[in-house]
Amino acid sequence: MRVFVSGASGVLGRRLVGLLAARGHEVRGLARSAEAEERVRRAGGIPVAADLFDKGSLARGAEGCEVLIHAATSIPQKRRPSLADFALNDRIRRDGTRALLECAQIIGARRVVFQSIVWAARPADGAPFDENSPPGPDPVAQSALDGERMIAEAGFSTLRCGWFYGPDASTRGLADALRRRRLRVIGGAAKLSFLHLDDAAAAFALAAEQAGPGLWHVVDDEPASSADFFRALADRIGAPPPRTVPKWLARLGASRMSVDFLCTPMVTTAAKFRRDFRWIAKYPTYREGLDQTAAQWRQEAAQRRP
Numbered sequence: 001m002r003v004f005v006s007g008a009s010g011v012l013g014r015r016l017v018g019l020l021a022a023r024g025h026e027v028r029g030l031a032r033s034a035e036a037e038e039r040v041r042r043a044g045g046i047p048v049a050a051d052l053f054d055k056g057s058l059a060r061g062a063e064g065c066e067v068l069i070h071a072a073t074s075i076p077q078k079r080r081p082s083l084a085d086f087a088l089n090d091r092i093r094r095d096g097t098r099a100l101l102e103c104a105q106i107i108g109a110r111r112v113v114f115q116s117i118v119w120a121a122r123p124a125d126g127a128p129f130d131e132n133s134p135p136g137p138d139p140v141a142q143s144a145l146d147g148e149r150m151i152a153e154a155g156f157s158t159l160r161c162g163w164f165y166g167p168d169a170s171t172r173g174l175a176d177a178l179r180r181r182r183l184r185v186i187g188g189a190a191k192l193s194f195l196h197l198d199d200a201a202a203a204f205a206l207a208a209e210q211a212g213p214g215l216w217h218v219v220d221d222e223p224a225s226s227a228d229f230f231r232a233l234a235d236r237i238g239a240p241p242p243r244t245v246p247k248w249l250a251r252l253g254a255s256r257m258s259v260d261f262l263c264t265p266m267v268t269t270a271a272k273f274r275r276d277f278r279w280i281a282k283y284p285t286y287r288e289g290l291d292q293t294a295a296q297w298r299q300e301a302a303q304r305r306p
């Protein structure tokens with residue numbers, strides 16, 4: 001099968017390109033720079049230059065592909081992001097999805113898979129939720145919901161993912177902050193649904209091969225608080241245990257948005273995805289996933305030693 005991946009040079013996209021190629025598919029990965037081209041090539045894909053917001057350019061890059069996967073994002077990396085900082089990410093989710101759907105029509109692709117986020121449906125009262133729950137009020141998630149709506153109207157599929165972690169995700173930044181004693185645990189942090197990036201990639205590979213129209217949550221088996229996650233990460237890398245601060249104090253150091261993200265429960269399940277795709281998380285909880293993450297870092301450090 002020929003598959004086109006937007007976001008192919010990103011943390012999820014690189015894994016997905018590698019996995020699809022290993023399963024015998026020809027993978028074209030959207031690349032916007034020489035570095036991105038190199039990352040796609042190293043992952044086992046064929047880099048293609050295209051403009052995510054231009055259906056004609058996408059159709060030329062994805063010509064002959066039966067499946068299109070939209071895994072591009074641009075999450076602001078600022079310490080205190082405002083809603084305005086999400087403008088490009090919103091455009092990727094709205095205009096990028098629209099252009100990819102138009103491209104699918106031009107080239108006759110039979111499947112489009114959209115990467116969304118489970119917190120798009122997280123209710124304000126913190127109750128557990130699933131694919132049937134109404135959309136949540138989080139303003140940052142509205143563009144993801146708009147992308148999902150376009151995908152559903154066109155008869156395609158969306159995978160909503162939990163909070164990503166893994167050796168080459170933002171987890172490395174968290175580990176550095178723990179080592180420098182700059183990461184605090186928030187007292188009263190809520191339970192969140194996590195997902196190791198390898199498991200996310202495996203889920204997208206299955207969806208690329210099999211998905212019909214629909215919406216699925218893809219998360220690991222055990223929601224956990226960021227406090228548990230940060231303490232477990234500190235333990236695995238030999239960093240001192242992080243200090244706990246109250247919510248009001250955390251808001252002085254980080255943005256209100258980030259603190260609220262960590263303090264609003266995000267408890268959901270991948271039961272539907274497990275049932276429909278016979279998927280089993282390789283890392284059922286953050287404990288196994290962080291064991292793998294830390295082991296990979298140790299291996300990389302050993303290889304760097306003369």
Ligand SMILES: NC(=O)c1ccc[n+]([C@@H]2O[C@H](COP(=O)([O-])OP(=O)(O)OC[C@H]3O[C@@H](n4cnc5c(N)ncnc54)[C@H](OP(=O)(O)O)[C@@H]3O)[C@@H](O)[C@H]2O)c1
Binds near residue numbers: 006072
């Ligand atoms: N579920 C989750 O927890 C979740 C979801 C999304 C992101 N994140 C996290 O947030 C962090 C940052 O994410 P990120 O999205 O900045 O990086 P990323 O996931 O590593 O990569 C984003 C991908 O989207 C592409 N992209 C960005 N802007 C684009 C545009 N205008 N047109 C076409 N492609 C574009 C990037 O291409 P280039 O290489 O050319 O820039 C890259 O391939 C990551 O650590 C990630 O784990 C988490």
